Amino acid sequence: MTTHTAVQPGFAELIDLWEPVRQLGTGFEFCEGPIWHPAERHLLFSDMPGDVRRRWDRNGVREVRRPANKCNGMTYDAALDLIVCEHATSSLVRERPDGRSEVIASHFEGMELNSPNDVVVKSDGAIYFSDPWYGRMPVFGVERPRQLGFQGVYRIPPGGGAPQLLVDRYLFDQPNGLCFCPTEDRLFVNDTVQHNIRVFDILPDGRLGAPRIFASGIVGSEPGVPDGMKCDAxxxxxxxxxxxxxxxxIEGELIGKLRVPELVGNLTWGGPDWRTLFLTASHSLYAVETKVGPRIEPYMKAGKAAGGSESRRRAAPERRDADPSPAASVPVNGVKKAAAGYRLDPSRCALIVQDMQNDVVMEGGAFASSGSPEHCRQQNAIANAARLARTARSRGIPVIHVWFVVEAGTPGVTMNAPLFEGLADAGALVRGTWGAAPVPGLEAQAGDHVVEKQRMSAWEGTRLETVLKALGRDIVVVTGAWTNMSIEHTARTGADKGYFMVVPEDACSTMNAEWHTASVNYALQNVAIVTDVDAVIAATAGA
Incomplete structure (x- = not known):
């Protein structure tokens, strides 16, 4: 039995049918209105009965506003001002990052709006919102009489102005979720009571054409109704x-069903590559990874961290204005290193400590005659990597140990290259032996992750990417041995996969200085930020 249901074969192209739905937080009254900040990389979501707004990031969930005027749907405009539907005030409000706020809409024809519920912003700056009367009911709002005798959908023109009613006054019972198609020439609006979705052509003046039923009969034996709604890319x-x-x-054919443990109120995409679908579901916040991202909305292009999901663009490590780009290199003791001044957001980073095992870099190890132990000492690589790992843990950066481990006799290892033949001949890195154990000072600590491999690259045939995706990390700092083999292979593959690779060269070593310098000065320059441990520690401080 699969977790999710494919009604049509194409659904499996959008999400893995076994993809787990992860609970990120629970204990809420009824959460709604999730929205991802593309630059600060956090999720805001509302809790109307609790009258509170919360924030989720990699450090967990915390309150950011109480009372919150029973806020419901939220989005950002292109300037990253927060647009909020407030049930308690029957208003649509803009909240600016500096703390200022202003009412965008509160009345229509001299009467109070019912309670703005969901909101979207078009590329031209026009704002569209739905106005059912849930916010005038107890629990989800403030109980009070309605002034309008209908429930509508409205538009605020670019630059502001009075709300424009876009639909027949009696078309909807309770208009709720709404979204544009990717080309923004159609608007979809669902009705919670009628259990359907309507689609409207958007006319040149921004108003709506005649409605058409897009989907109907959204009912079933399990809890759940049409409420939040999003369009993918x-x-x-x-x-x-x-x-x-x-x-x-897009033709209105049901193609699949995503199963969630609780009744879902709303959803939004976010995460480093915009392929994490966040779900506000009754008492809990959930997330699930998808194979597709959202239609690109104006706010997703704003800020340094915004990126398109379909193109899988990722946000580059931030740099301070007027400072050199991390890609700019300056020579330091014969090694080309990134110029100082760049920043690495700790919430996006992961640290890999690779192949720092006794057989690889210690005297008495299987490969000691290669010169590896001596070069490791020259680089002070063990101490430098250990210092970086301690700093990483203190800043919430996960540490991932990648160990080359084989069974006795090296079964299952293809002997297609001299490196692997040498491994077998030396009887190296056998599970349970001293040689396969991590070097003193770089043992895995509580909370660290361990990934085992049997090829040069840390990615090949391992669960490394699964761990990184689960942690939401897209900046990968690689340390260990050997520079011109495992480190270089891992950096190259990571860059191909779309990760930002960082190599602090003084936490890496190989057989001799010549091979090390050739790797960091040439091959790695095109796939990674080549730097040192002190610079990485500085770059992750206070980001």
Missing amino acids: RGNIWVTAPGGVWVYS
Whole structure:
């Protein structure tokens, strides 16, 4: 039995049918309105009954606003101002990063809006929002009489102005989630009571054409109704529904169902590559990895960390304005290193300590005659890597130990290269032996991760990428041995996969200085930031 249900074969192209839905936090009253900040890399979400807004990041969940005017749907505009639907005030509000706020809309034809519920921003700056009356009910809002006699969908023109009613006054019972298609020439709006989704053509003046039913009959035996809704980069519509989230093709055909343990109220994409789908589901916040990202909204292009999901662009390590780019290299004692001044966000970093095992770099090890122990001492690589690992742990940067481990007799290792033949001939790195053990000072600590491999690259045939994705890390700092083999292979493959690779060369070593220098000055310059331990420690401080 799969976790999720493919109604049509194409659903498996959007999400792995076995992909786990991870709980990120729980104990809330009813959470809603998730939105990902593309530069600061955190998720905001609301809790209407609790009258609180919370933030999730890699350090967990914390409150950021209480009371929160029973806020519901949220989004950002292109300037990264937060646009908030407030149930308690019947208002649509803009909150600026400096703390200032302003009311965008609160009345229509002299009467209070019902309670703005969900909101989207078009590329031209126009704001579209739904206005059911849930915010005038107890629990989810403040109980009070309605002034309007209908529930509508509105537009605020670019630059501001009075709300424009876009639909017939009595078309909707409770208009709720809304989203644009990728080309922004159609708007989708669902109705929680009617259990359907309508689609409207967007006219040249920004108003809406005649409605058409896009999907109907969104009902089932499990809890869930049409509420939050998003469009992915391919034009598929993801809508909350019985049992979790239902996905419709751009033609309106149901193609799959995402199962979630609790009733889902809303959803949004985020994460380093915009392929993490966050789900606010009753009392909990969940996340699931998808193979597709969102349609690119204006706010996703804002800030240094924004990136398109379909192109799998990733945000580069930040640098201070007017400082040299991390890619700029300056010679230091014969080694080309990145100029100082760049920053590495600790919440995006992971540290790899690779092949720092007795057989590889210690006297008495299987490869001691290669000169490896002597060069490791010259580099002070063990002490430097250990110092960096201690700093990483103190800053919440995960440490991943990658060990080359084989069984006695090296079964399953293909002898297709001299390196692997030498491994077998020397009887090296056999599980359970002193030679395979980590060197003193670089043992795995509580909270560290261990990945085993049997090839030069840390990626080949291992779970490394699974660990990095689970941790949400896209900047990978690589240390260990040997520079011109395992370190170089790992950096090259990581760059090909879209990760930002960082190599502090004084925490790496090989057989001799000549091979080490050739690797860091030439091969690694094109695939990684070549630097040193002190610079990495400085770059991750206070980011």
